[in-house]
Amino acid sequence: NAGVTQTPKFQVLKTGQSMTLQCAQDMNHNSMYWYRQDPGMGLRLIYYSASEGTTDKGEVPNGYNVSRLNKREFSLRLESAAPSQTSVYFCASSEAGRRDYNEQFFGPGTRLTVL
Amino acid sequence: AQRVTQPEKLLSVFKGAPVELKCNYSYSGSPELFWYVQYSRQRLQLLLRHISRESIKGFTADLNKGETSFHLKKPFAQEEDSAMYYCALSLFSNQGGKLIFGQGTELSVKP
Numbered sequence: 549n550a551g552v553t554q555t556p557k558f559q560v561l562k563t564g565q566s567m568t569l570q571c572a573q574d575m576n577h578n579s580m581y582w583y584r585q586d587p588g589m590g591l592r593l594i595y596y597s598a599s600e601g602t603t604d605k606g607e608v609p610n611g612y613n614v615s616r617l618n619k620r621e622f623s624l625r626l627e628s629a630a631p632s633q634t635s636v637y638f639c640a641s642s643e644a645g646r647r648d649y650n651e652q653f654f655g656p657g658t659r660l661t662v663l
Numbered sequence: 664a665q666r667v668t669q670p671e672k673l674l675s676v677f678k679g680a681p682v683e684l685k686c687n688y689s690y691s692g693s694p695e696l697f698w699y700v701q702y703s704r705q706r707l708q709l710l711l712r713h714i715s716r717e718s719i720k721g722f723t724a725d726l727n728k729g730e731t732s733f734h735l736k737k738p739f740a741q742e743e744d745s746a747m748y749y750c751a752l753s754l755f756s757n758q759g760g761k762l763i764f765g766q767g768t769e770l771s772v773k774p
Contacts, residue, residue, distance in 0.1 A: 579760060588672060590749060590766040591707075598760075606761070638707065642760060650695070650753040650760035654707040 550574055552655035554639050560661045561629045569624040569658050571639030579642045580622035581606075581652065582614060584635040591638065597622055629662045636660070665690050667752050669765035676740050677773050684735040684768045686724075686750030695753040696733040697762070698724055702746045710735075710748070720744070740772045 552573045561567055573580065578599045583591040583606075593606030595614040603614050611633060613625045622641075626633060636659050640652040666689040676682055688694055698710040711719045713726045713733060724735045733750060750765040 581761070583764075588766055590667075590669075591762075591764040593761060593763075596761060640707075650697075650762065651709045651712070652762060656706055 552639055552641055552653055554637075554655040554658050556658060557656065558659050560663065561626075562663050563630060565629050566625070566627050567629065568626075569637055569639075569660075570621070571623065571655060572621045573639075573641040573653070574620065575641060575653065576619070577641035577643055577653070578619070580616065581640040581642075582612075582622070582624045583638045583640065584608065584633075585638060585657070586635050594624065594637075629660075631662045634660060634662045665752060665754060665763050667750050667763050667765035669748075669750055669768045671768045672766070673769045673771065675771040675773065678742055679739050682735075682737045682740045682744070682770065682772075684748050684750075684770065686733045686735065686765055688731050688733065688750075688752050690731075690752055694726065694728075694731075694733075696724075696726060697751045697753065698722070698733075698735050699749045699751055699764075700746050701749070707749070740770075742772050742774060745770055745772045 555570045581596040582594040585591050592608045597603045597616040600619045615623045636657045638657050639655040642652045668687045696713045700710040701707045722737045726733050747769050749767045751762040754761045
């Protein structure tokens with residue numbers, strides 16, 4: 549059981565370039581999430597997918613798009629990268645069946661630098 | 664608006680000293696709160712959830728609705744407790760569950 553996997557682990561982009569961050573989970577979870585982690589800001593939700601076929605905006609969606617490819621995979625795309633998107637990106641998944649047991653399982657993160 | 668606040672960016676204590684990491688929340692409904700921990704070079708993981716009223720690795724957290732707080736406590740800190748700690752509020756609807764995280768507190772336990 550790999551849990552939640554993310555690729556790549558590191559990436560350096562130039563301003564204006566595009567890229568897609570990949571995420572997959574093997575726990576048969578319904579819900580998946582993308583967060584960014586910035587110093588002093590904690591984790592902020594970018595987009596989430598409550599179930600296969602649905603996606604919704606989180607707290608900081610501007611500049612990002614997502615695709616829930618199937619139940620296992622949830623990708624995050626930066627169409628035109630900006631230096632403000634330099635961050636560590638985490639993917640997570642959860643069963644999301646009950647609010648009080650809403651445990652999310654996290655991937656190892658992708659460290660993205662935009663020059 | 665829903666919000667989680669962790670007022671301390673860094674908390675530094677000596678081994679054996681008591682530890683309290685503060686968390687305050689703003690939520691109009693009945694809150695469901697969690698503490699997540701990220702050890703160095705490891706993934707973010709659940710430490711404890713308020714509904715379980717459990718003690719994990721010696722840590723406890725009590726929900727105080729009057730003070731809207733969910734502080735994390737440990738009576739005797741260990742060096743292996745050094746990590747980043749996040750308090751999180753669960754939001755749930757028929758569209759699934761979301762977590763609102765605080766800014767995080769870095770705990771440093773010195774020998």
